[in-house]
Amino acid sequence: MSQREVPTPTNFIRNIIDEDRAANKHDGRVHTRFPPEPNGYLHIGHAKSICLNFGVARDYGGLCNLRFDDTNPHKENVEYVEAIKADVRWLGFDWDERLFFASDYFEQLHDYAVQLIEKGKAYVCDLSAEQTREYRGTLTLPGRDSPYRSRTVAENLELFERMRNGEFPDGSRVLRARIDMASPNMNMRDPTIYRIRHGVIHHQTGKEWCIYPMYDFTHCLSDSIEGITHSLCTLEFEDHRPLYDWFLDELDVDCHPQQIEFSRLSLEYGVTSKRKLTRLVDEGYVYGWDDPRMPTVAGLRRRGYTPESIRDFCDRIGVTKADNVVEMGVLENCIRDDLNEHAPRAMAVLHPLKVVIENYPEQQVEELSASNHPKDEDLGRRILPFGRELYIEREDFREQAPNKFKRLVTGGEVRLRNAYVIRCDEVIKDEHGEIIELRCSYDPATLGANPEGRKIKGVIHWVSAAHAVEAEVRLYDRLFRHPNPDADKDTEFTEHLNQDSLHTLTHCLVEPSLRSARPGSRFQFERVGYFCADSKDSAETKLVFNRTVTLRDSWAKIERQQGRG
Ligand code: ATP
Numbered sequence: 001m002s003q004r005e006v007p008t009p010t011n012f013i014r015n016i017i018d019e020d021r022a023a024n025k026h027d028g029r030v031h032t033r034f035p036p037e038p039n040g041y042l043h044i045g046h047a048k049s050i051c052l053n054f055g056v057a058r059d060y061g062g063l064c065n066l067r068f069d070d071t072n073p074h075k076e077n078v079e080y081v082e083a084i085k086a087d088v089r090w091l092g093f094d095w096d097e098r099l100f101f102a103s104d105y106f107e108q109l110h111d112y113a114v115q116l117i118e119k120g121k122a123y124v125c126d127l128s129a130e131q132t133r134e135y136r137g138t139l140t141l142p143g144r145d146s147p148y149r150s151r152t153v154a155e156n157l158e159l160f161e162r163m164r165n166g167e168f169p170d171g172s173r174v175l176r177a178r179i180d181m182a183s184p185n186m187n188m189r190d191p192t193i194y195r196i197r198h199g200v201i202h203h204q205t206g207k208e209w210c211i212y213p214m215y216d217f218t219h220c221l222s223d224s225i226e227g228i229t230h231s232l233c234t235l236e237f238e239d240h241r242p243l244y245d246w247f248l249d250e251l252d253v254d255c256h257p258q259q260i261e262f263s264r265l266s267l268e269y270g271v272t273s274k275r276k277l278t279r280l281v282d283e284g285y286v287y288g289w290d291d292p293r294m295p296t297v298a299g300l301r302r303r304g305y306t307p308e309s310i311r312d313f314c315d316r317i318g319v320t321k322a323d324n325v326v327e328m329g330v331l332e333n334c335i336r337d338d339l340n341e342h343a344p345r346a347m348a349v350l351h352p353l354k355v356v357i358e359n360y361p362e363q364q365v366e367e368l369s370a371s372n373h374p375k376d377e378d379l380g381r382r383i384l385p386f387g388r389e390l391y392i393e394r395e396d397f398r399e400q401a402p403n404k405f406k407r408l409v410t411g412g413e414v415r416l417r418n419a420y421v422i423r424c425d426e427v428i429k430d431e432h433g434e435i436i437e438l439r440c441s442y443d444p445a446t447l448g449a450n451p452e453g454r455k456i457k458g459v460i461h462w463v464s465a466a467h468a469v470e471a472e473v474r475l476y477d478r479l480f481r482h483p484n485p486d487a488d489k490d491t492e493f494t495e496h497l498n499q500d501s502l503h504t505l506t507h508c509l510v511e512p513s514l515r516s517a518r519p520g521s522r523f524q525f526e527r528v529g530y531f532c533a534d535s536k537d538s539a540e541t542k543l544v545f546n547r548t549v550t551l552r553d554s555w556a557k558i559e560r561q562q563g564r565g
């Protein structure tokens with residue numbers, strides 16, 4: 001990971017770790033893990049967890065494992081495993097040889113379950129799912145003991161063994177922890193720890209098992225087996241912490257990690273739930289997990305985000321227990337700041353309008369030199385061919401305009417970026433009155449010099465007609481119209497989708513140096529925005545650029561228009 005110039009801001013979790021280290025807890029070790037379930041691609045919320053877990057380990061000289069929490073085989077698959085690994089790596093983090101799967105521990109977990117049975121702390125229960133719910137009670141009503149709760153240890157051991165051997169159908173029996181059916185914490189009311197699942201082929205263990213451990217049982221023990229010291233998770237697990245601790249207290253384990261909860265990140269105008277993101281993909285609302293409109297790591301990458309910008313974002317939002325709904329503008333500012341500093345400049349005309357410079361020699365082509373970055377000479381220079389016919393942006397010309405329109409008007413002058421000052425002498429229209437061409441003249445004395453005796457207010461971008469390369473440009477807008485598509489229980493979140501979230505422009509013209517733009521490479525198209533060559537669809541024979549972000553924060557304006565803030 002690259003050297004950081006700015007120290008990571010501290011947070012309550014780092015304070016806890018500081019105290020633990022001062023008290024020499026776990027011999028001062030810091031060992032974390034990032035534990036995704038491979039049932040979807042990672043999203044921006046996961047990025048927060050990744051930066052936190054790997055970041056803490058890095059800053060304390062500790063370790064962070066990548067562990068797949070793969071106890072729900074029917075929703076998981078290897079595509080997700082590989083995509084998650086690629087995303088974590090791309091974000092700039094490394095688990096070295098510490099790649100684990102909870103399924104690596106199935107045998108050990110089974111033995112721990114047997115230990116619980118032997119202690120009289122777990123029993124096989126034959127209640128149906130519906131009966132179990134009924135016996136469980138409610139938040140205000142205590143639960144009732146299952147009639148199977150008093151089975152003998154011997155009977156439980158035998159039945160659990162037979163569960164494992166595949167003698168019982170799905171749903172007929174479960175193994176439950178024997179805790180307290182009257183506990184005010186519903187999670188402690190004899191939670192299920194093993195269930196029967198026949199016929200699923202687990203992506204790691206194949207057909208070896210027909211019983212699968214539940215998340216709560218698996219998670220704490222996997223943490224313990226790996227010697228995790230601080231098990232960082234999101235707030236919805238706060239009520240599960242007593243159970244996390246109960247298993248580790250009841251069982252004979254060497255390491256008892258501390259679970260610490262922080263708030264989930266939600267991004268305005270997006271959803272951060274794998275279940276919902278899966279629906280967007282499966283129901284065809286987007287073109288895939290890496291659709292540049294998706295708040296997934298793969299989507300953001302394809303959109304043109306850099307790993308640095310996402311890490312910067314995670315630093316800026318911080319880690320707390322408070323609600324963490326973040327404006328889209330915060331994420332956009334991170335990529336804007338990054339690209340402003342690092343992206344080479346280029347010229348691209350999205351809506352071309354032809355310009356003919358009548359006093360420019362017919363066959364002449366000049367090779368003008370332009371700096372790739374106004375502040376960073378290391379990004380080098382490029383050649384811009386200039387000729388008699390050019391294209392400019394349609395919206396950079398008005399026949400008439402108020403004085404504050406600092407672009408080209410009939411009879412007015414403007415500077416062409418990196419080139420000459422031109423004047424518009426005549427406007428050519430088609431039979432519908434549509435402007436199709438501008439007749440202009442240039443001032444040969446204005447290359448890199450101000451004209452004599454007059455001030456030119458505006459600068460516009462352009463491309464040479466004879467040299468420009470055609471490109472497709474994809475303009476992305478927010479995926480949802482509603483800042484919190486999840487909020488309204490009565491409306492499907494998909495109802496809030498923005499039907500105009502993608503605009504594809506097919507006849508854009510870009511400067512010739514972009515012909516060789518590598519897929520995934522990023523640019524500032526001057527005066528237009530930040531773009532990247534699409535990593536899947538762009539090729540030398542057909543350039544495709546995605547708009548990563550506009551030059552300025554358009555969100556603030558949208559919010560104002562909607563009367564928010
Ligand atoms: P989802 O609801 O999207 O399926 P999840 O919590 O079930 O999320 P996991 O794969 O289990 O997804 O998550 C792996 C880790 O990432 C967990 O430790 C989880 O707490 C954390 N995480 C998931 N979503 C967020 C989020 N929005 N903000 C911060 N951390 C998150």
Ligand code: MG
Pocket residue numbers: 037
């Ligand atoms: Mg989960």
